[in-house]
Amino acid sequence: MDDREVIIKAEGIHKAFGENQILNGVDLEIYKGETFVIMGGSGCGKSTFLRHLTGALTPDKGRVSLLGKDLALLKEAEKEDVLKKIGMCFQSSALFDSMTVAGNISLPLREHTKLEGNVIDIVVKMKLELVGLRGFENLMPSQLSGGMKKRVGLARAIVMDPQVIFYDEPTAGLDPIVGGVIDKLILDLSKKLSITSVVVTHDMNSVFRIADRVAMLYKGRVVEVGTANQIKNTENELVRQFITGQPDGPISFMQTGDDYLESLTK
């Protein structure tokens, strides 16, 4: 593994929102071509961490290197060049309701390139074929199911031929079969197009279907990194509790303490 090319590197990432310390020194290396899953419970900081990797947030402390470039050291135009080489698949699909499927997918090409309309139309058709939605160009997002919207979001994420795609909860809110379809698509695109995939999720079925390697985040830190098999067989109790979904264990979901009654009468 060590001789593989590191395409994303996070070093000592700290982030607080007000008094809430979300990330407490996250260190991670992601290799070129792998499907890397970041898992963890709600509120553990995984989406916040993802937003640091995509340059949407700047760490309070620490640094992120994406495609070999330290994001903090780049001028705006240089940063834009790096960000053109990544794709983002949002949890909500984030499609523009007022635009057709084709309009949504082609938006990055129309915004960032000088390609002719005819050429853009062909690219859109090629991407729709890859996500299994050929012929859906002229539909509006409101006419699509949740799974179809995700696939349109995915087509948009790959429209500029990115080197890395970031997925935020790609299977959230989908039934198990559609979730499986999305996972298969993530794998297909990663392998066919040699794309590095970084997936944030807490869907355990999805984790073990798609991951080459997995990191678990807990309380703003990485508590374990390993291959999917290593994670499945780990003896780390935090990870084991998360994987098996046990309510009792080192991860506490209930607030405890003697200050409950006091807080009611304060």
Add this chain to the structure above:
Amino acid sequence: MQVVVSEKDGIFICRVEGEIDINTAVQLKKAFDKLIREKRDKIVISMEKVSYIDSSGLATLVELLKNFRKYGARMKLAGLTAKVKSLFEITKLEKLFDILEKEEEAIKAF
């Protein structure tokens, strides 16, 4: 990226060199404008020295094919490297184009 055009017995051989991507695809299209305007009808695009082609490059080749077909011209691709060929296969475009191993074969095929 650059395109050098030469002519032999009415066949126009267009040798492309470099990467065809979002930044150079427009330039590729422009390089063929004259041939289309003059309705040249036998075209070989030689891609031996194309190191990479992205979706916008592939789409530009499709657009060129459409333009040539409008007036009955024939366009052949030749000399695709294994990497470039695999991109045609992933996007299922290998069946759309007339693809030959070598430039000489493409010329002879007219």
